[in-house]
Amino acid sequence: MGKIQLQSVTKAFGGVKVIPDLDLDIENGEFVVFVGPSGCGKSTLLRLIAGLEDTTSGTISIDGKDATHLPPAQRRLAMVFQSYALYPHMSVRKNIAFPLKMAGRNKQEIDKRVDNAAKILNLADYIDRRPGQLSGGQRQRVAIGRAIVREPAAFLFDEPLSNLDAALRVGMRLEISELHQRLKTTMIYVTHDQVEAMTMADKIVVLRAGNIEQVGSPLELYTKPRNTFVAGFIGSPKMNLMGGSDAKSHNADMIGVRPEHIDLSQSEGQWKGEVKVSEHLGSDTFLHVQTSDHSEPLTVRAGGEFPVHAGDTVYMTPQQDKIHRFDGKGLALR
Amino acid sequence: MARQVTKQRKIGMTVLAWAVGLLIFFPILWTFLTSFKTELTAISIPPQFMFFDWTTENYSTINSQANYFHFMANSIYLALGSTLLGLLFAIPAAWAMAFSPTPRTKDILLWMLSTKMLPAVGVYIPIYLLFINLGLLDSRFGLIVVLFLINLPIMVWMLYTYFKEIPVDILEAARMDGASLRQEITQVLTPMAVPGIASTVLLNVILAWNEAFWTLNLTTTDAAPLTAFIASYSSPQGNFYAKLSAASMLAIAPILVVGWFSQKQLVRGLTFGAVK
Numbered sequence: 001m002g003k004i005q006l007q008s009v010t011k012a013f014g015g016v017k018v019i020p021d022l023d024l025d026i027e028n029g030e031f032v033v034f035v036g037p038s039g040c041g042k043s044t045l046l047r048l049i050a051g052l053e054d055t056t057s058g059t060i061s062i063d064g065k066d067a068t069h070l071p072p073a074q075r076r077l078a079m080v081f082q083s084y085a086l087y088p089h090m091s092v093r094k095n096i097a098f099p100l101k102m103a104g105r106n107k108q109e110i111d112k113r114v115d116n117a118a119k120i121l122n123l124a125d126y127i128d129r130r131p132g133q134l135s136g137g138q139r140q141r142v143a144i145g146r147a148i149v150r151e152p153a154a155f156l157f158d159e160p161l162s163n164l165d166a167a168l169r170v171g172m173r174l175e176i177s178e179l180h181q182r183l184k185t186t187m188i189y190v191t192h193d194q195v196e197a198m199t200m201a202d203k204i205v206v207l208r209a210g211n212i213e214q215v216g217s218p219l220e221l222y223t224k225p226r227n228t229f230v231a232g233f234i235g236s237p238k239m240n241l242m243g244g245s246d247a248k249s250h251n252a253d254m255i256g257v258r259p260e261h262i263d264l265s266q267s268e269g270q271w272k273g274e275v276k277v278s279e280h281l282g283s284d285t286f287l288h289v290q291t292s293d294h295s296e297p298l299t300v301r302a303g304g305e306f307p308v309h310a311g312d313t314v315y316m317t318p319q320q321d322k323i324h325r326f327d328g329k330g331l332a333l334r
Numbered sequence: 335m336a337r338q339v340t341k342q343r344k345i346g347m348t349v350l351a352w353a354v355g356l357l358i359f360f361p362i363l364w365t366f367l368t369s370f371k372t373e374l375t376a377i378s379i380p381p382q383f384m385f386f387d388w389t390t391e392n393y394s395t396i397n398s399q400a401n402y403f404h405f406m407a408n409s410i411y412l413a414l415g416s417t418l419l420g421l422l423f424a425i426p427a428a429w430a431m432a433f434s435p436t437p438r439t440k441d442i443l444l445w446m447l448s449t450k451m452l453p454a455v456g457v458y459i460p461i462y463l464l465f466i467n468l469g470l471l472d473s474r475f476g477l478i479v480v481l482f483l484i485n486l487p488i489m490v491w492m493l494y495t496y497f498k499e500i501p502v503d504i505l506e507a508a509r510m511d512g513a514s515l516r517q518e519i520t521q522v523l524t525p526m527a528v529p530g531i532a533s534t535v536l537l538n539v540i541l542a543w544n545e546a547f548w549t550l551n552l553t554t555t556d557a558a559p560l561t562a563f564i565a566s567y568s569s570p571q572g573n574f575y576a577k578l579s580a581a582s583m584l585a586i587a588p589i590l591v592v593g594w595f596s597q598k599q600l601v602r603g604l605t606f607g608a609v610k
């Protein structure tokens with residue numbers, strides 16, 4: 001089981017309120033991602049749940065029981081740190097066995113569980129090495145292994161992939177998703193990378209300055225962002241936001257159109273502009289186009305190869321049913 | 335612009351370094367040489383450097399006059415005892431300061447260190463009276479406690495600088511993994527800090543070994559360490575330089591050997607961890 005509830009949780013460091021007031025329900029078995037810009041309080045929130053920080057006020061309950069004042073070890077949560085936080089003086093085997101040893105399990109059971117974790121995570125080849133002799137990806141696996149042997153109520157991940165190179169990150173992302181499907185244990189995953197959030201999450205919690213901006217499935221956040229912050233944060237490249245006459249004609253203070261929802265043409269369209277930069281990825285082409293109507297260049301996606309270059313003139317038309325409308329406070333109009 | 339290191343400059347620096355090194359080493363060398371002279375040669379003017387009749391007479395006289403090993407055993411007791419007692423208090427104190435600091439932690443550290451600036455003689459009378467009342471005069475236990483207390487600030491400070499370098503994540507991981515506070519300190523922090531603890535131990539053994547105010551003033555025979563052994567050759571009947579030198583050599587020999595083999599840790603310790 002791993003149902004976690006936060007009620008009116010606040011956290012201040014000295015006089016600085018990092019989490020002003022937060023309510024959140026995490027269901028058993030869910031893969032929840034906290035996403036937001038750096039410094040918005042994601043790690044703090046995760047550490048509050050872990051018990052590594054004390055709440056300033058509010059309650060945290062795990063499986064219906066009040067855990068607000070429980071020490072970390074008694075919350076039955078396992079954490080994977082960004083720095084991996086392996087014990088450098090212990091072999092991989094001892095690292096993974098450590099939580100079981102602390103729990104006073106007998107040697108037979110420890111060996112069985114460690115071997116099982118080693119099998120799931122392909123650690124067998126370096127089980128007797130020290131962390132210092134492992135690559136980043138291998139260390140990450142060991143850290144995950146140390147978490148899974150405990151069979152915790154929930155896993156907490158704090159930016160676990162940010163120290164890995166891009167190729168490895170994609171691989172580990174998949175592995176963690178697979179692990180979740182296999183174990184079906186609640187996972188709370190912190191990242192500043194919205195791509196990780198979109199690809200892994202059942203439920204995304206978008207944070208800004210310690211406040212929840214929106215909670216929803218990846219698709220919900222993509223199709224129905226609650227405000228301009230979420231609209232700009234979710235989706236890559238970013239949504240184009242524009243005010244002025246474009247917005248007025250849609251009866252709004254601000255409208256947003258995603259790069260993939262703008263049709264391109266070389267002969268006619270609503271907006272005319274000059275291509276500043278074209279990024280050719282093969283599968284897609286992204287154009288940054290400066291028009292005379294907008295102060296910022298628009299980002300537009302052309303499927304496949306689109307034969308234009310910097311300096312060319314193109315015409316763009318937004319798909320009317322994909323336009324997001326916002327009021328003066330940045331809230332979505334529906 | 336990269337700094338130009340000319341050949342002359344390099345040679346100059348090397349000569350200077352050697353000169354300073356020799357200057358600092360000279361007293362030990364002189365003591366060493368004197369310890370092999372007769373009492374007469376030792377005070378001859380002009381002083382004789384290398385070319386005299388070398389004799390080991392001083393060493394044999396000393397050994398027949400006094401029980402060197404009695405003093406040596408006391409030195410070992412005092413140095414190790416006060417250091418181990420120190421670790422018992424300094425590790426938890428440094429843990430708290432490094433991993434659970436308050437805005438005042440730095441002040442407390444400085445305050446602790448500032449007690450080292452008080453001249454020992456300033457608290458001599460109260461401590462002497464205390465020792466009389468508690469019947470601790472000339473007892474190893476009493477001296478161990480005093481040496482432990484005077485070196486405690488340095489131990490805490492040194493361990494603090496080492497602990498500061500240990501990522502707090504690892505201790506938090508241990509906490510998540512169910513380690514109690516004691517297990518966190520004994521099974522995770524201490525093994526990771528072994529190099530730092532080793533140099534702290536080393537420095538404190540040396541400081542305690544060489545401590546010559548309290549060891550001379552609070553002991554007579556039973557608990558007297560090598561410092562008292564040396565001092566006994568500077569007696570009212572006059573100074574016996576050659577024998578004094580031989581006694582000094584015997585007293586510092588063990589610590590010199592230890593120091594030689596652990597130079598690296600010592601430098602780290604003496605600079606409070608500033609050297610990487």
Ligand SMILES: Nc1ncnc2c1ncn2[C@@H]1O[C@H](COP(=O)(O)OP(=O)(O)O)[C@@H](O)[C@H]1O
Binds near residue numbers: 018037
């Ligand atoms: N122990 C602490 N003491 C004081 N301020 C802190 C502490 N931990 C975090 N903060 C502050 O809280 C804010 C949120 O930090 P954090 O939760 O680490 O952000 P994120 O993980 O989203 O990047 C930051 O402004 C940070 O400076």
Ligand SMILES: [Mg+2]
Binds near residue numbers: 042043044159
């Ligand atoms: Mg963080």
